[in-house]
Amino acid sequence: xxxxxxxxxxxxxxxxxxxxxxxxxxxxxxxxxxxxxxxxxxxxxxxxxxxxxxxxxxxxxxxxxxxxxxxxxxxxxxxxxxxxxxxxxxxxxxxxxxxxxxxxxxxxxxxxxxxxxxxxxxxxxxxxxxxxxxxxxxxxxxxxxxxxxxxxxxxxxxxxxxxxxxxxxxxxxxxxxxxxxxxxxxxxxxxxxxxxxxxxxxxxxxxxxxxxxxxxxxxxxxxxxxxxxxxxxxxxxxxxxxxxxxxxxxxxxxxxxxxxxxxxxxxxxxxxxxxxxxxxxxxxxxxxxxxxxxxxxxxxxxxxxxxxxxxxxxxxxxxxxxxxxxxxxxxxxxxxxxxxxxxxxxxxxxxxxxxxxxxxxxxxxxxxxxxxxxxxxxxxxxxxxxxxxxxxxxxxxxxxxxxxxxxxxxxxxxxxxxxxxxxxxxxxxxxx
Amino acid sequence: xxxxxxxxxxxxxxxxxxxxxxxxxxxxxxxxxxxxxxxxxxxxxxxxxxxxxxxxxxxxxxxxxxxxxxxxxxxxxxxxxxxxxxxxxxxxxxxxxxxxxxxxxxxxxxxxxxxxxxxxxxxxxxxxxxxxxxxxxxxxxxxxxxxxxxxxxxxxxxxxxxxxxxxxxxxxxxxxxxxxxxxxxxxxxxxxxxxxxxxxxxxxxxxxxxxxxxxxxxxxxxxxxxxxxxxxxxxxxxxxxxxxxxxxxxx
Ligand SMILES: Nc1ncnc2c1ncn2[C@@H]1O[C@H](COP(=O)(O)OP(=O)(O)OP(=O)(O)O)[C@@H](O)[C@H]1O
Ligand SMILES: [Mg+2]
Numbered sequence: 281x282x283x284x285x286x287x288x289x290x291x292x293x294x295x296x297x298x299x300x301x302x303x304x305x306x307x308x309x310x311x312x313x314x315x316x317x318x319x320x321x322x323x324x325x326x327x328x329x330x331x332x333x334x335x336x337x338x339x340x341x342x343x344x345x346x347x348x349x350x351x352x353x354x355x356x357x358x359x360x361x362x363x364x365x366x367x368x369x370x371x372x373x374x375x376x377x378x379x380x381x382x383x384x385x386x387x388x389x390x391x392x393x394x395x396x397x398x399x400x401x402x403x404x405x406x407x408x409x410x411x412x413x414x415x416x417x418x419x420x421x422x423x424x425x426x427x428x429x430x431x432x433x434x435x436x437x438x439x440x441x442x443x444x445x446x447x448x449x450x451x452x453x454x455x456x457x458x459x460x461x462x463x464x465x466x467x468x469x470x471x472x473x474x475x476x477x478x479x480x481x482x483x484x485x486x487x488x489x490x491x492x493x494x495x496x497x498x499x500x501x502x503x504x505x506x507x508x509x510x511x512x513x514x515x516x517x518x519x520x521x522x523x524x525x526x527x528x529x530x531x532x533x534x535x536x537x538x539x540x541x542x543x544x545x546x547x548x549x550x551x552x553x554x555x556x557x558x559x560x561x562x563x564x565x566x567x568x569x570x571x572x573x574x575x576x577x578x579x580x581x582x583x584x585x586x587x588x589x590x591x592x593x594x595x596x597x598x599x600x601x602x603x604x605x606x607x608x609x610x611x612x613x614x615x616x617x618x619x620x621x622x623x624x625x626x627x628x629x630x631x632x633x634x635x636x637x638x639x640x641x642x643x644x645x646x647x648x649x650x651x652x653x654x655x656x657x658x659x660x661x662x663x664x665x666x667x668x669x670x671x672x673x674x675x676x677x678x679x680x681x682x683x684x685x686x687x688x689x690x691x692x693x694x695x696x697x698x699x700x701x702x703x704x705x706x707x708x709x710x711x712x
Numbered sequence: 713x714x715x716x717x718x719x720x721x722x723x724x725x726x727x728x729x730x731x732x733x734x735x736x737x738x739x740x741x742x743x744x745x746x747x748x749x750x751x752x753x754x755x756x757x758x759x760x761x762x763x764x765x766x767x768x769x770x771x772x773x774x775x776x777x778x779x780x781x782x783x784x785x786x787x788x789x790x791x792x793x794x795x796x797x798x799x800x801x802x803x804x805x806x807x808x809x810x811x812x813x814x815x816x817x818x819x820x821x822x823x824x825x826x827x828x829x830x831x832x833x834x835x836x837x838x839x840x841x842x843x844x845x846x847x848x849x850x851x852x853x854x855x856x857x858x859x860x861x862x863x864x865x866x867x868x869x870x871x872x873x874x875x876x877x878x879x880x881x882x883x884x885x886x887x888x889x890x891x892x893x894x895x896x897x898x899x900x901x902x903x904x905x906x907x908x909x910x911x912x913x914x915x916x917x918x919x920x921x922x923x924x925x926x927x928x929x930x931x932x933x934x935x936x937x938x939x940x941x942x943x944x945x946x947x948x949x950x951x952x953x954x955x956x957x958x959x960x961x962x963x
Contacts, residue, residue: 666803667786668762668788668789668795669789669815670875673784673785673786686806
């Protein structure tokens, strides 16, 4: 009989425990055993699990994966799908390319997460693994067990980052199908301001499973713009745990673009933990061929007077599957909450599938909440109208699709990134 | 002849709408088509534009000597056929500028001309916007999105001005316009008139024809042109309605 996956993965950890823990302070390694326990208690969700019905996580992890616990690989020109602007951190297969930290005069620190754990452990330990949910998400617990490095961004109290941060996560498997774990920790403290662009790129012919956890913390009155894009080639399985915690009066504008490549499963959890927060979460995905994108977004209104707004758009074609599950939770005393959620989708072929499910759990009585979901086809009247003005049918369809996604694209942070992401989206539309 | 329509029949959803329509337009002419609701005016315009919902079952249409019915929607447009829609379509997220640049350059390419430079294009937008007094705020927005009924109609004439068509068909462009907008739109159309192009205006109201003076007025009824007259026919129709002409035709 085949051994359970949990056992195989636990053994993988235990037999490499020294290598995994090397160069990492003991307080981090101490978290691994707790996470492993959680992971075994939770076990990887089966597709019978209602929350995972659109992504077969067990089958992903059941593949013949090779895992390297030492740095390997390099960054290539083609990995720069977004330009390396401002403060740059490059992570390849889970390891930061330079094992260094940069500290600016104003106190900003960025670079290798592992290096930060060792050199400014007092700062990192306040946030690392405090925002991620190891209790409920097995794939996140598993990441905590295995993650050795990643990208770290720290903007201290009252500091406004002058340049954007560009974090590039490359996953590549040239010789062997690879499983890799990477981590991002982004801390924008009280009254600080930052603009972060994150790109997940790479691919490779051999197949890749990338388990990534991103923890983001915004302190009181902090402002953060964050744009994250996945644009990989080939068979890539991505499992993302995106965790965000916002304190009083902070504002986050986030754009996530899933431009394709294999199977993507996202668990995004936002905790609005201090009053008067604003959280604008935008998403856009394309899925073509046999690609799957499965986005699960939760916004927890834990305190009164916060505003959240989610808009996720999807374009599916071929035999692809797109799924959006949006949960809004409003705690009993989170009065005067404003929460809006929209899922809008265009289904270009009859064989493609879109699942969209809003879930509202509201325990306060003085709230403004709304949600909506649409799945539609191309507007034939609009195509006719544009052709009547001389556009070819293909151009008319492209223009209409671009119009559909443009309100998400235009919210990307930073002009340079925005322009280049618009180009990527356009290229994706051309393939649909 | 710029346009020759012979014995045109068409169906939509299996229902015959046009039933033997004959119609001719020469260069430099302005034709008005009037007729009761549901008689087939918009259908006729749609068939000329190539709307795939309408199936031509019989008849022939020659445009500048070539078989129009064989041409794709976009080639008809590029060859200078313009339809001002009775109900212009909103296209969220698509800017007017982007849309018009593609449209203008598609027509230019068809005519063997170079695409317009960015500067020339912007100048054209500004100049033509002025012809219909279209607020530049509107041309910066998404196509027809959130435009008022009257603004949409003005926008149709603006696009007509941008594309400089050979044959413009305006389907009830006057409906929903206030008095000033009507004058602006009608004057816009008149300014675009040249000896080598032609205009077909579909309307219910004589007042538009005070501004755009037609050479011919036609009555379309039950899918056919049942009567043709000069510009004074519109005045007669305004006075007495369609009954007399329909009764005569039925005899
Ligand atoms: N898609 C359709 N399906 C079914 N019937 C249609 C369709 N389009 C048009 N018709 C019918 O064809 C007939 C002609 O319609 P059309 O819109 O051409 O009339 P019209 O002369 O433009 O009327 P109006 O003055 O009201 O604009 C009407 O009876 C209409 O109901
Ligand atoms: Mg009509």
